[in-house]
Structure formats: C-alpha cells, structure tokens
Amino acid sequence: MADVRITYDKSVDAAYVCLTEPQARVKSACMYPRDPVDVDGMINLDFDEQGRLIGIEVLAASSKLPEYSLRSADRLDTDGA
Structure with missing residues (x-):
C-alpha cells in the first residue's frame, strides 16, 4: 500500500492529503471545490495537467x-499540539 502524506494546520483546522510521491514536485493545474452545504465543510480536489x-x-x-489521521499528520501550525 502506498504511503499517503497528510499535513495539518490546527490553527485554521485545515488538512491536505497528498497523493503524489514524496519527492515529486507536482503543481496543481485545476481545483474542484465541493460545496460546503453538501459536506458541512469545504473539500477541494486538486488535479495535475494530465487530469490525475x-x-x-x-x-x-x-x-x-x-482523529488518528490528524494526530499523525505533519503539523504546519506553530504550536504542534
């Protein structure tokens, strides 16, 4: 199973689930937002130039x-707690 990297910033309660190889420097070519009304929070999907x-x-x-995903995520906020 492939490793999935998650970053989390508790100060803004935002996480990012990265689905590319850790060494890859892939830029997002397009982003599709999910309506917050439907999911009670915003979820954005990022795709590369090939549509992946x-x-x-x-x-x-x-x-x-x-909760375990957020606890094990790489922290981006300054307090780290």
Missing part, C-alpha cells in the same frame, strides 16, 4: 477526518 488527482484539501478537517 494529486491532493485533497480539507477545511474543517477536525470534523471530516479521523
């Missing part, structure tokens, strides 16, 4: 992702 899904941004992440 490369990442998922999750706002209001603490209510959308399992």
